[in-house]
Structures are given as structure tokens and as C-alpha cells.
Amino acid sequence: MPGPERSLRPLELPRGALDPDSVPLYERAALWLWDDLRVSGARIGDRLPSERILSDRYDVSRVTLRSALALLAEHGAVQAAPSRGWFIAGDVTSPTSAARVEGFADHAQKHRIPTSTKMLLSRVRPCTVREAQRLRIAPGEDLFEMRRLRYANGLVVVLEHNRLPLALCPVLADTDFTHASLYATLLTADPPQIPRRAEYAVEARPPNREERRALELEGTSVPVLMARQFTYSQHGYPLELTDQAYRGDRYQFRATIT
Structure with missing residues (x-):
């Protein structure tokens, strides 16, 4: 070169x-x-x-x-x-x-918080019609999907569900995201995929059965903060759909409104 x-x-x-x-x-x-x-x-x-x-x-x-x-x-x-x-x-x-959107690992690293991950699901599957509409791809195209439990200081914090078009970054399917950062992997793709902008919505609600078990909420009245994120790349096209269920007693959402 x-x-x-x-x-x-x-x-x-x-x-x-x-x-x-x-x-x-x-x-x-x-x-x-x-x-x-x-x-x-x-x-x-x-x-x-x-x-x-x-x-x-x-x-x-x-x-x-x-x-x-x-x-x-x-x-x-x-x-x-x-x-x-x-x-x-x-x-x-x-x-x-x-400037770019930060992930869980980016935020924890900035604040020097030790993290770990438990992989629950990692696979490639055909996308649904609804997912195809959101991601602007054809129904049935390959989608990379994973579910992970994310821990901070040894405590479970969030149950995370990510879906991305595999064509944007084929190495996703072969990457061990127990240790690797999703956004760091996207940044080093060929060509790089930079999470530039995201639509983010948060609501508090009671946990469902899966969330109660995964987030160790049995026997408690702790709610979850459900965050839904729709991320766009530096080129303006859809990059990622993410659902995050945070333990309400271990996560605080902050925003600056101008």
C-alpha cells in the first residue's frame, strides 16, 4: 500500500x-x-x-x-x-x-469498570419481514443475532439482544463476543462500519419470565428498564437493532436535553 x-x-x-x-x-x-x-x-x-x-x-x-x-x-x-x-x-x-455511538464495553472501559459476558445465543438466521423493513434489506437475507448477559463488577446488569445484517460485516459470524466488543469489530471491518447515530427509547416495566430469571430478579419487585436502540452507520443506513433489558436497581439513564 x-x-x-x-x-x-x-x-x-x-x-x-x-x-x-x-x-x-x-x-x-x-x-x-x-x-x-x-x-x-x-x-x-x-x-x-x-x-x-x-x-x-x-x-x-x-x-x-x-x-x-x-x-x-x-x-x-x-x-x-x-x-x-x-x-x-x-x-x-x-x-x-x-463522534460515534458507544456500546456497553466502551462505556465500562471509559469508567474503568471490569466487565464480563455470558453468551446465550449466537447464530446466523434469515431475517423476518419486520426486521427486513427496519434494516432495509430483503426478507430472508442473512441476519447475525446474539443474546448476551453483561456483567459489571461481577453483577449482572443487562440482558442484550442484537441483530445486524451479516452482509455489512461477515466476520460477525466467526467472532467470539464473549470477549470481543461488537462495536470494535464493526470498526475494524472491511470496509469499517461506524455506529454514527442511534434512535433510543427507554421504558420501565415489570420483567417477563426470561428477564426475571436471567437478571436474577426472582423474589424481588425490581423493574427492568427496557431500552430499544436502532443504530445507523456513518453512511446513514441501518446497522443494528438492539433490545436491552437493564436491572432497574443497577442502571441509571442520563440524557442532556438542549
Whole structure:
């Protein structure tokens, strides 16, 4: 992937210059990697070292490193080439121009909350007529579907149900989302799928039988906060349908209204 012979600009991320310790580890890893590439004289089109080498170099897990690479990809700095690895794609864009929807893992990582996941269902199936209408695809097209229980600090917080058109990111079917981040996987797809905008609705209601069992609510009067999210990509087309049932005593919804 040859490119112009010019040096790379600094990467600036929110909060980094103010208090480095408040920045999530994957953001710091992105900064370390980009600074090292600049200092080493790397050029646009150069290939990055392997993920194993980079994770060892910065003493981070593969999951954290992939989130760092996804962040750099989101800013236009690197891109993945199937079966070839990662390459420097260009100079970084403004962080404000690359705002995106965050997932459960993104939010927890920002706030340094340890998380874990229990996979209940992961499969590819034909989409229904209703799903096809929402996602603007043909009925019967392949849909990737998964159900997961998400834990924070060892406590179950949310039962999550995701559905995405498989054609947008075929690697979804082969990814272990017990450990991987859905949005990080979308960001590193070829081409990248950036969750840019979402319609989000929340309602409080009593849990149904599945939610009561999964969220460990038997014998309690705790309600669930049911969140329905319809996410669009950077190109404006439908990307994801998500239903999330949160334990009402372990989740707080906040919004700024202007």
C-alpha cells in the first residue's frame, strides 16, 4: 500500500492532555502507538507490526489493542487489510468529527469498570419481514443475532439482544463476543462500519419470565428498564437493532436535553 512520503501529525484525543490517568487504557495505547510511529519516521502506507508484537510492546491485552486500533481507524489513521494486517492510512481526523455511538464495553472501559459476558445465543438466521423493513434489506437475507448477559463488577446488569445484517460485516459470524466488543469489530471491518447515530427509547416495566430469571430478579419487585436502540452507520443506513433489558436497581439513564 504505497503512499505519499510525508510525516504524520500528532494524534489528539479528548482529556489526554489534561489528565492521562483518566483516559481509558485503549485510548492511551492508541496514543502510545501513534506517537511511536511518528517518532520512528513511519510513513503513510507502512505496515504496522503484528497484534502480538504490539500487545507485548505496550503490555496490553489483544482486546485492548484491537480497541486502540479501532479508535485509530475511526480517526482515519490506520486501516485493516484482510489477511495482511494493519497499515497507516493517513493523518488523523478531528475527534469531534468522528463522534460515534458507544456500546456497553466502551462505556465500562471509559469508567474503568471490569466487565464480563455470558453468551446465550449466537447464530446466523434469515431475517423476518419486520426486521427486513427496519434494516432495509430483503426478507430472508442473512441476519447475525446474539443474546448476551453483561456483567459489571461481577453483577449482572443487562440482558442484550442484537441483530445486524451479516452482509455489512461477515466476520460477525466467526467472532467470539464473549470477549470481543461488537462495536470494535464493526470498526475494524472491511470496509469499517461506524455506529454514527442511534434512535433510543427507554421504558420501565415489570420483567417477563426470561428477564426475571436471567437478571436474577426472582423474589424481588425490581423493574427492568427496557431500552430499544436502532443504530445507523456513518453512511446513514441501518446497522443494528438492539433490545436491552437493564436491572432497574443497577442502571441509571442520563440524557442532556438542549
